[in-house]
Every structure is written in structure tokens, then in C-alpha cells.
Amino acid sequence: MRITDMHITPIAITDPPLLNAAGLHAPYALRIVVELVTDDQIYGLGEVPGSVETEEALKAVCEVVIGQDPFQLNALDAGIRARFSAETSAARGEAPWDKRRLVHVLSAIEVACFDLMGKATGRPVVDLLGGRARDRVPFSAYLFYKYEGAGGPLGMGIDPHATGWAAARQKAALDPAGIVAEAQAMCAEYGFQSIKLKGGAFEPRVEVESMQALQEAFGPDVPLRLDPNAIWKVETAIEWGKKLEGVLEYYEDPVRGQENMARVAQAVNLPLATNMCTTSFDDIPGSIRLNSEAIILSDHHFWGGLRASLGLARICQTFGRGMSMHSNSHVGISLMAMAHLAAAVPNLTYACDTHYPWQSEEVIVGGRRTFEEGALVISDEPGLGIELDRDMLAKLHVQYLTSGLQRRDDEIEMQKVQPGWKFEAVRW
Numbered sequence: 001m002r003i004t005d006m007h008i009t010p011i012a013i014t015d016p017p018l019l020n021a022a023g024l025h026a027p028y029a030l031r032i033v034v035e036l037v038t039d040d041q042i043y044g045l046g047e048v049p050g051s052v053e054t055e056e057a058l059k060a061v062c063e064v065v066i067g068q069d070p071f072q073l074n075a076l077d078a079g080i081r082a083r084f085s086a087e088t089s090a091a092r093g094e095a096p097w098d099k100r101r102l103v104h105v106l107s108a109i110e111v112a113c114f115d116l117m118g119k120a121t122g123r124p125v126v127d128l129l130g131g132r133a134r135d136r137v138p139f140s141a142y143l144f145y146k147y148e149g150a151g152g153p154l155g156m157g158i159d160p161h162a163t164g165w166a167a168a169r170q171k172a173a174l175d176p177a178g179i180v181a182e183a184q185a186m187c188a189e190y191g192f193q194s195i196k197l198k199g200g201a202f203e204p205r206v207e208v209e210s211m212q213a214l215q216e217a218f219g220p221d222v223p224l225r226l227d228p229n230a231i232w233k234v235e236t237a238i239e240w241g242k243k244l245e246g247v248l249e250y251y252e253d254p255v256r257g258q259e260n261m262a263r264v265a266q267a268v269n270l271p272l273a274t275n276m277c278t279t280s281f282d283d284i285p286g287s288i289r290l291n292s293e294a295i296i297l298s299d300h301h302f303w304g305g306l307r308a309s310l311g312l313a314r315i316c317q318t319f320g321r322g323m324s325m326h327s328n329s330h331v332g333i334s335l336m337a338m339a340h341l342a343a344a345v346p347n348l349t350y351a352c353d354t355h356y357p358w359q360s361e362e363v364i365v366g367g368r369r370t371f372e373e374g375a376l377v378i379s380d381e382p383g384l385g386i387e388l389d390r391d392m393l394a395k396l397h398v399q400y401l402t403s404g405l406q407r408r409d410d411e412i413e414m415q416k417v418q419p420g421w422k423f424e425a426v427r428w
């Protein structure tokens with residue numbers, strides 16, 4: 001079996017005006033869909049965050065990928081790495097999301113190869129990753145402070161006839177009461193049983209009060225997480241972290257860097273979690289030496305793929321770290337890759353993050369995936385268990401071309417609402 005074609009399609013999906021430490025989500029989130037086709041006309045799919053830089057990097061490896069056997073992942077990995085100069089984890093940048101290119105390229109190609117291998121052998125990807133540790137993968141409700149609107153051209157996203165979560169999704173949520181209402185609507189629709197709030201948007205007091213309000217509304221048994229995306233000072237994180245003891249399941253990236261995380265971990269009686277300070281295998285020695293976090297959020301997009309994520313799981317197990325899963329705005333290819341991976345990792349015991357409720361468009365046949373009591377049920381369908389909706393892919397590609405966006409920049413979006421607003425890596 002040989003790969004004969006590689007199609008790279010940037011897409012733009014409507015995204016609501018969600019707030020985070022770096023500013024405001026644009027009306028569209030960018031993704032790239034990678035399709036590998038083989039000489040026996042099987043196709044496999046991968047999806048990664050979109051930017052012109054990642055698109056160019058993917059184009060640059062086409063000649064390495066075409067002609068390869070999709071089962072020869074080691075050869076593919078070596079061939080792709082040879083095209084890049086070394087990429088440190090500092091290249092992820094200071095924003096909440098990861099800007100590296102090599103890890104995303106490796107991930108897009110490897111996931112598409114797993115989909116191909118699954119389709120060729122008639123087995124679901126989870127079986128190729130060692131088999132099921134679980135049949136149902138629980139996800140958490142991922143809350144955001146947000147302005148009114150549902151994404152797309154400014155002022156045009158609102159559907160006056162929307163009901164349920166579709167109606168709640170477009171409402172503003174700018175204080176603890178708004179966050180509780182958002183959580184209730186999202187949990188009623190999806191059945192999520194854990195809740196995460198994206199913080200770093202307002203001063204710490206407001207965000208801590210939101211967590212306390214969530215605990216009051218949902219009771220002490222619903223696990224809660226807060227993620228200020230490393231924008232707090234160590235003293236701030238300690239002061240407010242103490243008020244969150246007994247409230248949070250875990251405290252995600254309150255501060256920047258492993259040393260600062262370790263200081264907070266020592267002072268506050270809460271498990272710390274990260275997708276910002278330990279993000280590559282090069283970061284593991286520092287994480288272990290400093291004890292910077294108790295839980296690592298895996299993400300196959302920026303850890304370099306599914307096999308790399310299994311490697312990370314082993315490291316977490318060896319060193320007594322917990323494992324959870326990070327997300328960014330995405331569609332169903334990433335969702336199913338995340339779900340197959342999570343189903344195969346015995347020590348991934350936390351409900352995974354997903355931005356999926358914030359999206360409404362889909363590129364897979366049959367449309368959006370449904371959750372059962374907050375979980376995705378992993379079927380026995382071959383590969384990722386999905387087929388590409390080519391009409392939707394074409395439509396979302398046109399949407400990308402007309403959006404004028406080339407990469408994610410939440411600071412520029414925020415400046416449209418608050419002129420002069422500046423991202424600060426540490427604000428409070």
C-alpha cells in the first residue's frame with residue numbers, strides 16, 4: 001500500500017466571541033484538513049489548527065509523504081523531521097495556543113495514516129493503539145466568558161429562533177451568573193459531568209467567584225477546573241488558589257513556567273495541571289525535577305501525534321502524574337482522533353476538554369457527533385469511523401478564503417472591541 005496523494009485544505013469554521021487571556025476569538029476558527037489517498041483508493045483524514053505557516057509546512061512535506069507506506073510510521077516520522085530544523089517548546093509562543101509547526105505536521109500525517117491503517121485492516125483506530133481501556137470517553141463542559149454573538153460576520157451570528165443550547169450559545173456571559181447559566185444550558189444539552197472555565201479574561205476575584213457560583217449551582221460532586229492560561233502572578237495564584245481549595249478538581253496553568261508552577265503547587269493544596277509549561281518531551285526532566293504539575297494535559301496535535309501521546313501516558317504513569325486532555329476549536333476529525341486516543345489510554349482518567357459545543361459546522365458525513373451523558377461512545381467502525389463530507393469541506397474552504405484570516409490573533413480581535421487593548425503574558 002502506497003500513499004499516492006496528499007490534499008491539504010484550510011477551512012474556517014464559525015466561532016463565537018469567546019474571551020481568553022490573549023483577547024477574543026475571531027468570528028472564525030481556522031483548521032486544516034489533511035487527506036491522504038492510497039494506490040488502492042482508500043483515504044485517511046487528519047485535522048490540525050490552521051495557519052498559513054502550518055499550511056506551508058504541510059506542503060513542504062508532501063514529497064516525503066507521497067510514495068510511502070502508511071504503516072511505516074517510523075520512516076515517515078524520520079523523513080518529516082529531516083525537513084525541519086530543531087523546534088524547541090519555546091516556539092509554542094506565549095499565547096494559550098501552540099504555534100509550533102513540526103509537531104502539528106507530524107500529528108496531521110500520523111492521524112491520517114492511522115485512519116488509513118484502520119480502514120485497510122477493518123479495525124477502529126483504538127485497536128491500533130493497543131485496544132480499548134474504555135468504550136465511552138467522557139468530556140467536560142468547557143465554559144468561556146463571552147460577548148453576545150454566535151460567530152460569523154459581526155452582528156450576523158444571532159439566530160432569533162434558536163432554542164436550548166443553540167440559544168444559550170449566543171448569549172453574553174460576563175459574570176458568575178452568566179457563567180452558571182451557560183454551564184446549565186451546555187450540560188443540559190450534552191450531559192457533561194465535569195466543568196472547566198476558561199479564565200484569564202477578568203480579574204481573579206470575578207473568576208474565583210464564578211467557580212464558587214458553579215459549585216453552589218452544581219453541588220460538590222461535579223468536578224470543576226479553572227484555567228487562567230498562565231496570566232496570574234505567583235502571589236495572585238497562591239492567594240486565590242487557597243480560596244479554591246475544596247472547589248477545584250484541578251488548577252490549570254495559573255502561572256507561567258515550571259518554576260512558578262512549582263511554587264504555587266507547594267503553597268496551595270490543589271493539584272496543578274498544564275498544557276502550557278510542560279508541552280514536549282524536552283520539558284519532562286524539568287517537570288519531574290521541579291514537580292511543576294500533578295496532571296499533564298495531552299494533546300495529540302502538539303505532542304506530535306497519537307503514538308507520542310501514548311509515550312506521554314507511559315511517562316505520566318511512571319512518574320505518578322495524572323493525565324487529562326487539552327482542546328482548541330475543532331471539528332469532527334480531531335474530535336474522533338481525541339476520542340480514539342482517550343479510549344486507548346488506561347491512565348487518562350479525567351474527562352477530556354473539547355470546544356465542540358461552540359462549533360456548529362461539520363466536515364464529516366452525518367453531521368455533528370452526539371454525546372451520550374457527556375461521553376462519546378467508540379464504535380467498531382474502521383479507522384476513525386468517519387467519512388469526509390466533501391461539499392461541506394468545499395464550503396468551509398471558501399469560507400476560509402473569504403474570511404481574510406491567515407492565523408489566529410486574539411489580540412487584534414479584542415482591539416476591534418477595545419481599541420488599544422494589549423496582550424500581557426502576566427497581567428494580574
Ligand code: GKR
Nearest residue numbers: 020096097227275327328329
Ligand atoms: O480557545 O481560547 C481558547 C483557549 O484558550 C485555547 O486556545 C487554549 O489552548 O483550551 C486551551 C487551554 O486549555 O489552554
Ligand code: MG
Nearest residue numbers: 227252253275
Ligand atoms: Mg489550558
